Amino acid sequence: MATRVIDGWVNVTMGEVGRPDFLTRVAKDTFKQGDDFFRNYSVDEMLKIMDESGVEKAILTTELSKPSEQVLAFTDAHPERFSIGAQLDPRGGMKTRRALEKLARSQPVSLARVTPFLFDLPPNLSLIHISEPTRPRLISYAVF
Helix, strand or coil: CCCCCCCEEEECEHHHHCCCHHHHHHHHHHHHHHHHHCCCCCHHHHHHHHHHHHCEEEEEECCCCCCCHHHHHHHHHHCEEEEEEECCCCHHHHHHHHHHHHHHCCCCCEEEEEHHHCCCCCCHHHHHCCCCCCCCCCCHHHHH
């Protein structure tokens, strides 16, 4: 039986995020990448990379507060290969929960991602107060 691989953190819109110092260091030190790290990918490019790497499905990162149209185009074109990892602000409370529920009604959301350092917060689970949306399928929560 072949190994099934799901890549849980794929960024197809790095060309849109700018070049903050910490990401430049991550690109160089962690991923051993140069300028090509900060680029966008097309659906066809990503499918080719996934197929060559044996990745069955990719969870694409997008901001919950303003989902990327480019990311949504991936899930619209191939929902069987792509789902959404919604990056959310852990301080948003019920407003964030409602936004997550709204996005999950229209898109294949499989992950709610909390990255506290992006909001200058410590990685403290007591900050996270978003309960599971009322849906027939599970949305996982990850804190990085």
